[in-house]
Amino acid sequence: MKLGTKGRYAVMALVDLAYYSQGKPLSLTEIAGRQALPLTYLEQLFIQLRQKGFVVSTRGHQGGYTLAREAHSIRIAEILEAIGEPLQTTRCKKESGMGCLGRKGQCLTHTLWAGLEHKMYQYLNGISLADVCEKQVS
Amino acid sequence: MKLGTKGRYAVMALVDLAYYSQGKPLSLTEIAGRQALPLTYLEQLFIQLRQKGFVVSTRGHQGGYTLAREAHSIRIAEILEAIGEPLQTTRCKKESGMGCLGRKGQCLTHTLWAGLEHKMYQYLNGISLADVCEKQVS
DNA sequence: TTCATACTTGACTAAAATAGTCGGGAATCG
DNA sequence: CGATTCCCGACTATTTTAGTCAAGTATGAA
Numbered sequence: 001m002k003l004g005t006k007g008r009y010a011v012m013a014l015v016d017l018a019y020y021s022q023g024k025p026l027s028l029t030e031i032a033g034r035q036a037l038p039l040t041y042l043e044q045l046f047i048q049l050r051q052k053g054f055v056v057s058t059r060g061h062q063g064g065y066t067l068a069r070e071a072h073s074i075r076i077a078e079i080l081e082a083i084g085e086p087l088q089t090t091r092c093k094k095e096s097g098m099g100c101l102g103r104k105g106q107c108l109t110h111t112l113w114a115g116l117e118h119k120m121y122q123y124l125n126g127i128s129l130a131d132v133c134e135k136q137v138s
Numbered sequence: 139m140k141l142g143t144k145g146r147y148a149v150m151a152l153v154d155l156a157y158y159s160q161g162k163p164l165s166l167t168e169i170a171g172r173q174a175l176p177l178t179y180l181e182q183l184f185i186q187l188r189q190k191g192f193v194v195s196t197r198g199h200q201g202g203y204t205l206a207r208e209a210h211s212i213r214i215a216e217i218l219e220a221i222g223e224p225l226q227t228t229r230c231k232k233e234s235g236m237g238c239l240g241r242k243g244q245c246l247t248h249t250l251w252a253g254l255e256h257k258m259y260q261y262l263n264g265i266s267l268a269d270v271c272e273k274q275v276s
Numbered sequence: 277t278t279c280a281t282a283c284t285t286g287a288c289t290a291a292a293a294t295a296g297t298c299g300g301g302a303a304t305c306g
Numbered sequence: 307c308g309a310t311t312c313c314c315g316a317c318t319a320t321t322t323t324a325g326t327c328a329a330g331t332a333t334g335a336a
Contacts, residue, residue, distance in 0.1 A: 001141050003227045005324060015246045027282060041325055060333020061281050089141045108153045112270050119261045123254055132250050143295060179296055197312050198304025
């Protein structure tokens with residue numbers, strides 16, 4: 001139950017972008033430097049973030065990335081999902097009856113884990129990039 | 139952000155123990171069979187659970203494990219901690235100023251992750267083995 | 277034009293964590 | 307005794323993580 005760097009870095013970088021960009025593109029070099037993140041790793045992450053429609057890229061000199069959507073409309077849960085950070089507490093596949101489903105008397109703990117997953121999602125889906133920038137995190 | 143088997147199996151097994159034991163010791167063979175868990179792996183986990191005071195062992199024929207404490211007093215969060223399931227969203231060491239603390243302007247996301255961790259702990263610390271048995275999980 | 281900056285992409289990899297297995301022991305009961 | 311059951315340490319295969327590296331392509335400025 002640890003948060004990996006993929007999800008952590010993606011969110012950190014997007015928050016940095018939302019926080020420091022004034023409509024102008026920010027280069028990954030700048031973001032990586034400010035947040036102390038490995039540049040080449042960030043490059044990988046941002047390709048995915050662009051493909052998923054979170055950011056827009058501007059190539060060449062003075063280029064960089066800009067948020068493609070409003071900061072207050074981008075939720076943390078979305079980012080984690082887009083980047084492939086699982087957020088998974090059960091191993092039961094909904095399809096094909098894998099895991100504890102499909103057996104009887106088993107997995108007394110299923111609702112426990114499902115509840116945890118829900119709590120986590122609820123929290124992360126209730127917070128936007130803008131919220132983090134304004135420290136509106138409860 | 140995935141729950142590992144260590145934590146999952148430990149909780150599953152203890153719930154099974156709380157649910158099926160009538161004061162009598164249950165063998166790991168029985169629990170492992172009922173919950174479809176690898177026996178030798180469970181043995182490892184239960185040694186730790188015994189050392190941490192969650193269960194009492196009875197050796198020999200008709201032996202097995204019994205809960206050492208009341209089921210309603212054992213919280214899920216405790217079990218996960220005892221078994222070494224991290225439940226960790228930040229990487230900042232409290233001591234020695236590692237991580238984002240100690241720098242300035244960095245880790246805008248710190249409170250975000252700390253908040254998530256708190257939510258998770260709150261949830262798992264609010265549920266006991268007895269609650270899971272009675273499906274009193276909200 | 278040329279050059280430096282920056283994004284783009286795919287392949288690759290070292291190290292750590294995960295999820296166990298295996299072998300041998302020791303205690304207890306029937 | 308001997309079957310059962312806990313006890314313990316060592317070992318290992320696989321997967322995941324957390325990146326690096328090489329080789330581009332696009333753009334703006336000098």
